Every structure is written in C-alpha cells, then in structure tokens.
Amino acid sequence: xxxxxxxxxxxxxxxxxxxxxxxxxxxxxxxxxxxxxxxxxxxxxxxxxxxxxxxxxxxxxxxxxxxxxxxxxxxxxxxxxxxxxxxxxxxxxxxxxxxxxxxxxxxxxxxxx
Amino acid sequence: xxxxxxxxxxxxxxxxxxxxxxxxxxxxxxxxxxxxxxxxxxxxxxxxxxxxxxxxxxxxxxxxxxxxxxxxxxxxxxxxxxxxxxxxxxxxxxxxxxxxxxxxxxxxxxxxxxxxxxxxxxxxxxxxxxxxxxxxxxxxxxxxxxxxxxxxxxxxxxxxxxxxxxxxxx
Amino acid sequence: xxxxxxxxxxxxxxxxxxxxxxxxxxxxxxxxxxxxxxxxxxxxxxxxxxxxxxxxxxxxxxxxxxxxxxxxxxxxxxxxxxxxxxxxxxxxxxxxxxxxxxxxxxxxxxxxxxxxxxxxxxxxxxxxxxxxxxxxxxxxxxxxxxxxxxxxxxxxxxxxxxxxxxxxxxxxxxxxxxxxxxxxxxxxxxxxxxxxxxxxxxxxxxxxxxxxxxxxxxxxxxxxxxxxxxxxxxxxxxxxxxxxxxxxxxxxxxxxxxxxxxxxxxxxxxxxxxxxxxxxxxxxxxxxxxxxxxxxxxxxxxxxxxxxxxxxxxxxxxxxxxxxxxxxxxxxxxxxxxxxxxx
Numbered sequence: 001x002x003x004x005x006x007x008x009x010x011x012x013x014x015x016x017x018x019x020x021x022x023x024x025x026x027x028x029x030x031x032x033x034x035x036x037x038x039x040x041x042x043x044x045x046x047x048x049x050x051x052x053x054x055x056x057x058x059x060x061x062x063x064x065x066x067x068x069x070x071x072x073x074x075x076x077x078x079x080x081x082x083x084x085x086x087x088x089x090x091x092x093x094x095x096x097x098x099x100x101x102x103x104x105x106x107x108x109x110x111x112x113x
Numbered sequence: 114x115x116x117x118x119x120x121x122x123x124x125x126x127x128x129x130x131x132x133x134x135x136x137x138x139x140x141x142x143x144x145x146x147x148x149x150x151x152x153x154x155x156x157x158x159x160x161x162x163x164x165x166x167x168x169x170x171x172x173x174x175x176x177x178x179x180x181x182x183x184x185x186x187x188x189x190x191x192x193x194x195x196x197x198x199x200x201x202x203x204x205x206x207x208x209x210x211x212x213x214x215x216x217x218x219x220x221x222x223x224x225x226x227x228x229x230x231x232x233x234x235x236x237x238x239x240x241x242x243x244x245x246x247x248x249x250x251x252x253x254x255x256x257x258x259x260x261x262x263x264x265x266x267x268x269x270x271x272x273x274x275x276x277x278x279x280x281x282x283x
Numbered sequence: 284x285x286x287x288x289x290x291x292x293x294x295x296x297x298x299x300x301x302x303x304x305x306x307x308x309x310x311x312x313x314x315x316x317x318x319x320x321x322x323x324x325x326x327x328x329x330x331x332x333x334x335x336x337x338x339x340x341x342x343x344x345x346x347x348x349x350x351x352x353x354x355x356x357x358x359x360x361x362x363x364x365x366x367x368x369x370x371x372x373x374x375x376x377x378x379x380x381x382x383x384x385x386x387x388x389x390x391x392x393x394x395x396x397x398x399x400x401x402x403x404x405x406x407x408x409x410x411x412x413x414x415x416x417x418x419x420x421x422x423x424x425x426x427x428x429x430x431x432x433x434x435x436x437x438x439x440x441x442x443x444x445x446x447x448x449x450x451x452x453x454x455x456x457x458x459x460x461x462x463x464x465x466x467x468x469x470x471x472x473x474x475x476x477x478x479x480x481x482x483x484x485x486x487x488x489x490x491x492x493x494x495x496x497x498x499x500x501x502x503x504x505x506x507x508x509x510x511x512x513x514x515x516x517x518x519x520x521x522x523x524x525x526x527x528x529x530x531x532x533x534x535x536x537x538x539x540x541x542x543x544x545x546x547x548x549x550x551x552x553x554x555x556x557x558x559x560x561x562x563x564x565x566x567x568x569x570x571x572x573x574x575x576x577x578x579x580x581x582x583x584x585x586x587x588x589x590x591x592x593x594x595x596x597x598x599x600x601x602x603x604x605x606x607x608x609x610x611x612x613x614x615x616x617x618x619x620x621x622x623x624x625x626x
Contacts, residue, residue, distance in 0.1 A: 164401055168404035169404070172411055180411075180415075184437065187422055
C-alpha cells in the first residue's frame with residue numbers, strides 16, 4: 001500500500017464517476033455518479049495526508065469539509081429533484097431542457113438570440 | 114502485509130461496487146451498490162489511519178445522504194420506469210472521455226512520482242486520526258471555514274424546505 | 284497477539300452474541316409477563332414452570348412456519364433486509380464495557396470486545412445503518428403499506444438520530460473522550476453523569492424509544508393503520524429476525540443508557556469493601572446488568588401505559604422539542620465546564 005496505489009485507485013473511481021455522469025440519463029443517476037467522484041477526491045486527500053510529511057491533519061480536515069459540503073449539496077439537489085418531478089413528471093436529463101435555446105423548432109433557430 | 118491484503122481486497126470491492134453503481138439500471142440497485150462502495154471507502158480511511166473520518170463518512174454518507182437518496186427514489190416510485198438508455202454512440206463517447214481522463218491522470222502521476230519518490234515514504238502514525246488532534250485543528254486553525262460551513266448548512270436547510278414545499282394551487 | 288488472547292476474544296464475541304440473543308428472547312417473555320401484570324391477567328404460564336419455556340416455543344413456531352416470499356418482490360433484497368436489521372442490532376455490543384478487567388493467571392482480560400477510541404461514533408454509525416434493514420425490507424415487499432411503514436420508520440429514525448447524537452455530546456464534553464471505556468471509568472463513585480446531565484439523559488431516553496421503534500413511537504408497525512408496517516409481507520424466521528432485532532436494540536439501548544449516564548459497571552463505595560479484583564469486577568458487571576434490567580423494565584412499562592403518538596406529533600416532538608432541548612443541554616454543559624474550570 002503506497003501513495004501511488006491509493007492515487008491510482010482514486011483515479012479509477014473518478015473515471016468511473018465521469019463515465020456515469022456522462023452516460024446516465026436519469027437525474028438521480030447523475031447525482032449518484034457525482035457522489036462517486038467526490039469520494040475519489042476524498043480518498044486522495046486522506047492518502048496525501050497519510051503519506052506526505054508536513055501537516056498531517058490537513059487532509060482529514062479538508063475531507064471533513066468536503067463531506068459537509070456534499071451533504072448540503074445533496075439536500076438541495078434532491079429537493080430540486082422532487083420539485084422537478086412534481087412539475088414535469090419526468091427526470092430524463094435529455095428532456096429537461098427548458099433553459100436551453102430552442103433548436104429543433106426550425107433549422108438555424110439555435111443561432112437566434 | 115496484512116494491510117496490503119486488506120487494501121487490495123477493499124480496492125476490488127470498491128471497484129466492483131462502483132462499476133455496478135454505474136451499470137445497474139434500477140436506481141435503487143445503483144443506490145445500494147453506492148452504499149457498498151461507501152463502506153469500502155470507509156475501510157480505506159481506516160487503513161489510512163483516519164478513523165474519525167471513516168466514522169463520519171459512514172454516518173454522513175451511508176447514514177444520511179444515501180437514506181435521502183433512497184427516500185427520493187422510493188417516494189417518487191422511480192423504480193417502476195426503467196431508466197431510458199442513451200445510444201451506443203453516447204456511451205462510447207462517455208467511455209472515451211472517462212478513459213482519457215484516467216490516462217491523463219495516471220500519466221501525470223507517473224511523471225511526478227519519478228521526481229518526488231524520495232519523500233513519499235514517510236508515513237504518519239499515532240495520533241493523527243484521533244478526535245482530539247482533529248478537534249484542535251478544526252477549532253483553532255480552521256475556525257472560520259468551520260463557521261462558514263454551518264452557514265452553508267443553514268442555507269441548504271432553508272433551501273430544501275423552500276423547494277420541497279408544495280406551491281400554492283398545485 | 285498470542286493464541287490465548289485470540290481465543291479469549293473469539294469466545295468473548297460468541298458469548299456476547301449469545302447473551303444478546305438470550306436477553307432478547309427472554310425480553311419477549313418478560314414483556315408479556317409485565318403486560319399481563321399491568322392488565323391484571325395471568326400471561327403465558329403453560330410452557331414450563333411460570334412459562335419460562337415460552338421463548339423457545341415461540342422460536343420453534345417461527346422456524347416451522349411456512350415461508351412466503353411475494354412473487355413480485357426483489358428476492359435478494361427481501362432476504363437482505365432482515366439480515367441487515369439483525370446484524371446491525373448485534374454488532375453494537377462490541378464496544379460496550381461490560382465490567383472491569385478480570386485478572387487470571389497474572390494477565391488482564393478486559394470485559395470489552397474492542398476499546399475503540401471513537402466508540403460513540405461507532406455506535407452512531409451502526410445505528411444509522413439500521414435504517415437500511417427496514418427500508419430495504421419495506422421496499423422489497425412491493426406493498427404500499429410496507430413502503431409507507433418503511434418510509435415512516437426511516438424518517439423517524441433519521442430525525443431522532445440528530446437529537447440523540449446531540450444529547451450525548453454533553454457526556455463527551457464532560458469526559459473528554461469518545462471511548463465508552465473512558466466514559467464509564469470517569470464515573471467512579473458517585474460521579475454519575477446523570478447528576479450533571481439530567482436533560483441530556485431525558486432526550487437520550489426518549490430518542491432511544493424512537494430509535495428502537497418501540498411504543499409509543501412504533502408508527503412503523505402501527506397494526507391499526509398499516510397492518511404491520513414494513514414487515515407486513517414477512518413470515519417465518521425473517522419476521523422473527525425483525526421482531527428479535529427490536530428486542531436486541533432495546534437491550535443495547537438500555538446498556539448504552541446505563542454506561543453513558545448511570546455509571547456503567549461502577550458501584551459506589553465498592554472499593555472501600557476491600558474485595559479482590561475479580562470479585563469486584565464481577566460485582567460491577569452484575570450491577571451493570573441490574574441497571575440494564577431496570578431500563579428494559581421501563582421500556583415494557585411505557586409500552587403498556589402510553590397510547591401511540593400520531594405521526595405529526597412524533598415529528599413535532601423530535602424537531603421542535605427534543606432537538607432544542609439537546610442544544611440547550613450542550614450550552615448548559617459548556618457553561619458548567621467553564622465555571623468548574625477545564626481539566
């Protein structure tokens with residue numbers, strides 16, 4: 001168990017998260033993939049704190065803050081999911097595009113202001 | 114020896130669970146595999162001598178965040194409709210993007226580890242993961258971020274209540 | 284890490300499991316006896332003298348019942364649910380100090396499976412995982428009553444966990460340690476935490492009722508409206524696991540209350556009697572079990588005395604009463620420590 005192996009593990013986890021975030025079509029699936037990426041970052045922080053000389057508690061402290069922020073983020077995100085589902089009855093990411101410029105209405109409409 | 118067996122075991126578990134999180138179609142199964150992955154991560158924290166972090170990780174992630182996830186999925190009854198799938202092209206693109214990211218990060222690691230390999234050997238032990246040490250650091254050096262994060266929590270609390278309330282006329 | 288030590292630990296772990304299960308089994312009999320006493324009737328008295336074989340008969344009955352798994356449910360998760368409920372209930376006892384160390388052949392044998400430095404957090408982590416057993420079971424049953432029961436139970440548990448966690452912080456502040464061993468050792472003589480933490484104890488007591496899904500907070504089962512709640516679809520030993528887990532949880536909560544607030548294995552004035560170390564340790568363990576049985580009796584007593592809460596009353600009590608009280612307790616403890624002077 002060395003720093004390198006911990007980092008490799010975290011990288012792999014992060015890449016899996018990226019793949020999930022890009023390919024899941026479900027809003028909840030997307031959030032779950034983001035959780036994976038956050039955890040990969042936390043493993044990195046703990047690994048650096050363990051293996052590097054210098055400030056030993058910094059890594060754990062930073063990871064604690066990450067966990068706190070992730071908890072806030074998920075509370076807000078899940079309430080948005082619930083609100084969205086109430087309005088649209090749909091959580092397909094490809095269909096939630098009301099903030100996007102209309103492109104399929106007519107060819108070339110995407111360039112209009 | 115013992116720790117490296119544990120490390121590989123936990124890594125395999127983490128890897129498999131993470132893949133199943135991404136690949137299973139039912140959101141509930143995804144969420145439950147994510148819980149499994151969190152346990153493996155907590156095990157890694159213990160191996161990295163951060164017991165407090167491991168306990169907090171299990172309490173917050175497995176005990177609170179994932180329960181909220183399951184709550185949402187169960188209440189909205191999302192398990193009924195199986196998730197619509199992207200086309201193969203998008204999946205391939207995702208695979209390439211994720212793979213490229215992995216390659217870039219591993220490449221960066223290979224380059225940097227050659228330069229700094231000498232000071233990577235130090236391993237902290239003893240009191241680092243203990244609550245007292247962490248508490249002292251948290252309430253002395255990181256007092257302002259700590260207080261700010263409590264304000265963030267308050268904002269998230271209020272935001273969740275506002276968003277979760279039924280709107281008039283609904 | 285020699286062989287004797289390893290064997291001792293394994294034997295101790297097996298003993299703890301057996302003890303938890305045994306206490307849980309006889310809690311069911313005790314509960315029915317107390318119920319009959321409160322309701323002025325005989326209670327179970329057919330199997331064995333005074334009905335002491337009743338738990339065995341009940342267990343045997345559960346074993347031989349037909350096992351039904353609903354055809355539409357997710358089979359794996361359906362089986363996983365009771366397993367999680369039972370195992371999270373059983374693993375908590377590992378960090379509780381059951382007595383002072385015994386000295387046999389010049390070696391110290393602690394009456395505790397693992398003295399974690401974060402034992403309190405460990406207990407909370409395990410308790411917060413107990414929600415999964417109920418949630419997964421309720422969801423996998425594929426029944427709306429089960430799902431409603433599961434959602435009620437889990438929202439109740441995560442709401443009361445907060446107040447419960449905050450109520451312990453006072454004790455942790457007083458002791459300056461998260462290890463249950465240190466907390467018990469710090470309450471030597473008459474320095475029981477209840478004397479300075481009455482409010483914390485009150486909040487912890489009410490929250491532990493909610494955490495165990497016990498009356499008056501057993502809205503998860505609520506046979507009147509939800510036909511059994513999350514375990515409606517369960518039968519045979521899987522149902523037995525759920526019911527049993529509740530009693531094991533009750534035993535562990537009672538042990539936690541005794542350890543955190545009532546001195547654990549400490550007996551005031553025991554040292555002045557001049558007993559040998561082993562005898563004193565065993566007297567301490569006996570005292571701990573006496574305290575635990577008092578609390579378990581209290582659980583039974585409340586069940587047959589109070590009516591069930593309504594769901595909104597339950598949530599209001601948790602968030603609007605217990606949570607502020609727990610915060611107040613932390614403030615009061617801080618003030619107390621500042622006045623007394625930090626050690």
